[in-house]
Amino acid sequence: MAFFSRIESYKTGCHIEMNIQVNLTENDNKLKGDIHGEIDAHTAPVLREKLEAYQEQEGLNAELDLSGVDYMDSTGLGVFVAFYKSINAKGGHLKLTGLSSRLKRLFDITGLGDIMDIEAAVGKGGN
Amino acid sequence: MRPFDYVEMRVPAKSQYVGVARLTISGLASRIGFSFDDIEDLKIASSEAVTNAVQHAYSEGEEGEVVIGCALYEDKIEIMVADHGQSFNFEETKAKVGPYHDQEEGAFLREGGLGLYLIETLMDEVKVHHQEGVTVFMTKHVEGERVEEDVETISS
Numbered sequence: 001m002a003f004f005s006r007i008e009s010y011k012t013g014c015h016i017e018m019n020i021q022v023n024l025t026e027n028d029n030k031l032k033g034d035i036h037g038e039i040d041a042h043t044a045p046v047l048r049e050k051l052e053a054y055q056e057q058e059g060l061n062a063e064l065d066l067s068g069v070d071y072m073d074s075t076g077l078g079v080f081v082a083f084y085k086s087i088n089a090k091g092g093h094l095k096l097t098g099l100s101s102r103l104k105r106l107f108d109i110t111g112l113g114d115i116m117d118i119e120a121a122v123g124k125g126g127n
Numbered sequence: 128m129r130p131f132d133y134v135e136m137r138v139p140a141k142s143q144y145v146g147v148a149r150l151t152i153s154g155l156a157s158r159i160g161f162s163f164d165d166i167e168d169l170k171i172a173s174s175e176a177v178t179n180a181v182q183h184a185y186s187e188g189e190e191g192e193v194v195i196g197c198a199l200y201e202d203k204i205e206i207m208v209a210d211h212g213q214s215f216n217f218e219e220t221k222a223k224v225g226p227y228h229d230q231e232e233g234a235f236l237r238e239g240g241l242g243l244y245l246i247e248t249l250m251d252e253v254k255v256h257h258q259e260g261v262t263v264f265m266t267k268h269v270e271g272e273r274v275e276e277d278v279e280t281i282s283s
Binding site: 019038040041042071073074075077078102106109110 | 142143145146149164167170171174175178181182240241242244245248
């Protein structure tokens with residue numbers, strides 16, 4: 001029974017819930033946001049699309065809280081790097097806050113921690 | 128008797144299955160006794176390999192499958208990820224994969240970019256086999272077995 005329903009869902013294309021939530025609010029060229037869930041190959045396009053809506057703005061001051069992110073890999077890094085480059089080119093600034101020690105480590109081992117403005121979560125430590 | 132238990136997953140080459148593979152590997156790794164941090168490393172490394180396979184299949188316009196083979200030893204895990212949908216004879220394929228070479232795998236490196244770099248940094252050993260698709264073979268030892276190499280590079 002379970003076997004057949006699995007085959008069926010494979011044929012029809014199974015729907016798997018997106019485990020990401022992105023909240024962005026912009027006021028007077030200040031972008032505030034928080035991200036919850038997992039940022040991987042499946043969910044990164046959602047985040048990229050939401051951020052792209054603001055990347056052409058001149059002098060945007062963006063601050064994104066990542067304390068709700070419990071998984072991230074290179075696809076997530078790619079999204080943040082692209083957004084960082086875009087708004088930097090327009091004289092803006094991106095700050096990422098609330099990084100868990102895991103996320104902080106990801107930025108550090110890729111060297112991005114030296115380039116981008118990142119801040120570890122209070123009480124969670126940097127290393 | 129084989130010195131390891133072998134678990135194989137076959138998933139559609141679609142991004143929504145990257146997380147499924149990641150969670151399964153996390154579950155397997157926790158049973159061998161990996162630390163929390165090592166399991167997080169394994170989750171990232173395996174996601175990178177599966178993501179690469181999914182994106183490769185996607186760029187080729189194929190509706191392929193990704194095969195993920197895990198060999199569970201007492202003190203280490205070996206993970207093989209192939210983007211060409213064929214089940215492998217684990218030992219045979221393992222013998223065929225060579226060390227990773229920048230020049231030869233230039234295309235894979237450009238595509239994989241940061242992903243392959245992370246796999247190399249987070250795992251103890253990485254090999255890439257580039258024939259009939261790409262096969263990534265990676266090993267991680269349970270902490271205490273081999274901790275010397277790249278673990279402490281981030282201390283400030």
